[in-house]
Amino acid sequence: MKRYEEVLHRGYAQSFEVKEIIFQEKTEHQDLVIFDTPTFGRVMALDNIIQVTTRDEYAYHEMMTHVPILAKGDAVKVLIIGGGDGGILREVLRHQAIKHATMVEIDRTVVDLCTQYFPELSDGAFDDERTNLIIADGVKFVAETDQRFDVIIVDSTDPIGPGEVLFSESFYASCHRCLTYGGVLVTQNGVPFFQGDEVSTTYRRMGQSFKDNGFYTTVVPTYCGGIMTLGWGTDDADLRNVDVETLRTRFAAANISTRYYTPDMHRAAFALPQFILDLIK
Ligand code: SAM
DSSP states (O other): OEEEEEEEETTEEEEEEESEEEEEEEOSSSEEEEEEETTTEEEEEETTEEEEETTTHHHHHHHHHHHHHHHHSOOOEEEEEEOTTSHHHHHHHTOTTOOEEEEEESOHHHHHHHHHHOHHHHTTGGGSTTEEEEESOHHHHHHHOOOOEEEEEEEOOOSSGGGGGGGSHHHHHHHHHHEEEEEEEEEEOOOHHHHHHHHHHHHHHHHTTOSEEEEEEEEOTTSOSSEEEEEEEESOGGGGGOOHHHHHHHHHHHTOOOSSOOHHHHHHTTOOOHHHHGGGO
16 A cells, blocks of 8 residues: 655654555646545645645635634735645635735646646636736745735745745735735744744744734644644734624625634634743743
8 A cells, every 4th residue: 555654743744545646746846746545535745745635625724714804804805825726715715805816826837736636626716807816936926016905815835945935024024015904914834733933933023014913723634733823913903803793794794604614713713722822922
């Protein structure tokens, strides 16, 4: 029996039984492999790090999108950095109130292969008239654009390879510049049980630009190690405290069915366990 092993954390690995390798290639930017498994459906890894599986992707894509959009309440224009598989774009565009979604992805091959081999992830989002797909380095885009966005979602790889620049202080400062007043930045920020230094570093770097920054959480089984932290940065400190009744009203108005997000989970996601609070003292 063939297996695929992810060795992201020192001394620890997760191993998948492989039914079939669907595609494997070294793109211009990273090593890409897509394979089928009996337990997690179809899986994509980049540079030997699990990026997405069809079995548990919703827990990540729903919390990275509905939390900032429903907290903000009046978002119209969204920027996605990374997100090549299209899952974030799909969830953003389920909000009819969103009129523009710009997605800046560095690797065209990821978009093309995910559209072909994971059509349910983007679910037609790349063809939505509200989508503006730009193939570029996200750090360059936010440094140079004169556009402003209500929500910025950084669905990056880990701070290894092309994704490393998306965890820098200057990148967060550029994102701050690209937000409308009271806009919100959310970021993929790893699993603190294994990547605690990423939480401390992001907290310090984001704090240089945002009046209110911190983390909220989700749980994605194949981002192994338990709770996953999602970075949160805004100048409107009230956004993290929107009451559950308001969230319920906004969620109902959006008329979106979900498998992980609920207004109560939204509120609960901002409650952090002590070991994470200790990382951001
Ligand atoms: N959900 C996954 C996770 O949490 O690890 C990330 C999924 S998505 C596939 C990550 C995307 O970030 C990839 O498509 C990769 O090409 C893209 N990416 C990495 N560095 C980038 C950069 N500097 N600018 C834009 N996109 C980048």
